Structure formats: C-alpha cells, structure tokens
Amino acid sequence: MxxxxxxxxxxxxxxxxxxxxxxxxxxxxxxxxxxxxxxxxxxxxxxxxxxxxxxxxxxxxxxxYRPLWVEEPARRRRLPDPVRTAAVRSVLLIALTLIQAMVAFLCTMAGSWLAFPMVISSVVSTIVATWGALDVWVTRQVWSQRNGVVSMPSSTARALRRERRRARRQARAAERTQERIRRRGGAGQLSHS
Incomplete structure (x- = not known):
C-alpha cells in the first residue's frame, strides 16, 4: 500500500x-x-x-515566536469607580427588565395566568431601569463636579481651584494680621519704632 x-x-x-x-x-x-x-x-x-x-x-x-498581542494605550480613560458601579447596576437592571418583558409577552400569547403579574412587574422594572440609567448620568456629573475635569490647560476646574486657593491664602493672611494686632495690645495702636 x-x-x-x-x-x-x-x-x-x-x-x-x-x-x-x-x-x-x-x-x-x-x-x-x-x-x-x-x-x-x-x-x-x-x-x-x-x-x-x-x-x-x-x-x-x-x-x-512573536508575541500573541501587542499592548496599546487605551484611547479613553477608565471610568471612575462610582460611575462604573452605577453603569454595571444599570445594565443589570435593563437586562432584567428586558427578560421580564419577554416573559410577559410570551405568557400573554400563551394565555397563562402568569401574564398579569409579569406585566405589572415589567412596568415596575421599567421604572427602576429608567432610574438606573439616570443614576449613571447623575453619578458622572457629581463625580465631575467634585473631582474636576480632566486636567488640561483650559480646564474650568483648575481655574476654580486656583481661585479657592487664592481666597484661602488671603483669608489666612488677614487672620494672621488680626492676631498680630490683638497680641500687640488692641486695634488702632500704632507702634513707634
């Protein structure tokens, strides 16, 4: 052979x-x-x-024997942890709502007694899923306001922080001046040197 x-x-x-x-x-x-x-x-x-x-x-x-993949820098920065948590929660709520809506539709088509409770729960789930989606947006806005925008020369958060620092410095300087005046024996006295 x-x-x-x-x-x-x-x-x-x-x-x-x-x-x-x-x-x-x-x-x-x-x-x-x-x-x-x-x-x-x-x-x-x-x-x-x-x-x-x-x-x-x-x-x-x-x-x-070339490497299997080449690491590339990410195009977008990673989401902050509170925003990421809200986004995951929202996705889970939306998925659950879609499953409930599908089950309600199939129960309605089959004429099952479970159709009415599933429709009611689908309506409630839709409201909760909408809240979850809005929660992502609100959490993102709150995080941006608290932690500032990405640090760039044109960032408004940078300018606001600079102004706050300047105001704090001026307030501290004014307090020190008042303390000095009080220690010397009261306001309005001029020292003769």
Whole structure:
C-alpha cells in the first residue's frame, strides 16, 4: 500500500515529496513564509551592523515566536469607580427588565395566568431601569463636579481651584494680621519704632 492510499485525501495525492514525506500546499506556504521572514530579518540585521548567524536559525526562531498581542494605550480613560458601579447596576437592571418583558409577552400569547403579574412587574422594572440609567448620568456629573475635569490647560476646574486657593491664602493672611494686632495690645495702636 502506498502513502497515497493511506492518507486517502485528494489534497495529498498530487503533493510533492520532500525528504520522502509528502508536503501539502498549506504546509509549503507556511514554510515559505517563515523562510521569507527569516531572510528579511537577516538582511535587516546585516544592514544594522549586527553579525549574521551561521545558520540563521536564531533569527528564524525569533521571527517565528512573536508575541500573541501587542499592548496599546487605551484611547479613553477608565471610568471612575462610582460611575462604573452605577453603569454595571444599570445594565443589570435593563437586562432584567428586558427578560421580564419577554416573559410577559410570551405568557400573554400563551394565555397563562402568569401574564398579569409579569406585566405589572415589567412596568415596575421599567421604572427602576429608567432610574438606573439616570443614576449613571447623575453619578458622572457629581463625580465631575467634585473631582474636576480632566486636567488640561483650559480646564474650568483648575481655574476654580486656583481661585479657592487664592481666597484661602488671603483669608489666612488677614487672620494672621488680626492676631498680630490683638497680641500687640488692641486695634488702632500704632507702634513707634
């Protein structure tokens, strides 16, 4: 029995033999790609002044074992924890509401006694889900007001903080001046030096 009858696939019948083993077109293409990448890496290494390897095996292994993914910086910043919690709660409430609405619809179609209670609970769930969605927006606004906007030169929160600091400094300076005057023996006395 030949190797053609052992494999029994139409793909391997006309496949070329390399070292006594039949190679499929897919395997041959993958090997060609690997060799091509290794040749490119060797050329790049030679141009960069890195000494070339004798067999080029290390370069091929380096090209073959690439990382599975490359970390990229996030385009948007992570949500603050209170806002994230409110968003998760809202998504769960909305999902539960949709499930209840579907069950109410199916019970109504089937003429089940459970239809009326499910419709009532769906109405209540809709109100609660709406509250949950509004809660995300309110929590986000409150967090932004308390913690300021993203620190940018045009940020209004920065200017407000600067004004508050200036006002606090002036108030402290005025208190110190009043304390000094009181310690010296009362208001209105001028020291003669």
């Amino acid at each position: 030949g190797s053609d009858t052992v494999t029994g696939t139409a793909e391997r019948r006309g496949a070329p033999r390399v070292g006594g083993v039949q190679v499929t077109a897919r395997q041959e293409a993958a090997a060609t790609d690997r060799d091509h990448l290794a040749d490119e890496a060797e050329t790049t290494a030679r141009e960069a002044g890195v000494p070339a390897h004798k067999e080029g095996r290390d370069v091929r292994e380096q090209q073959y």
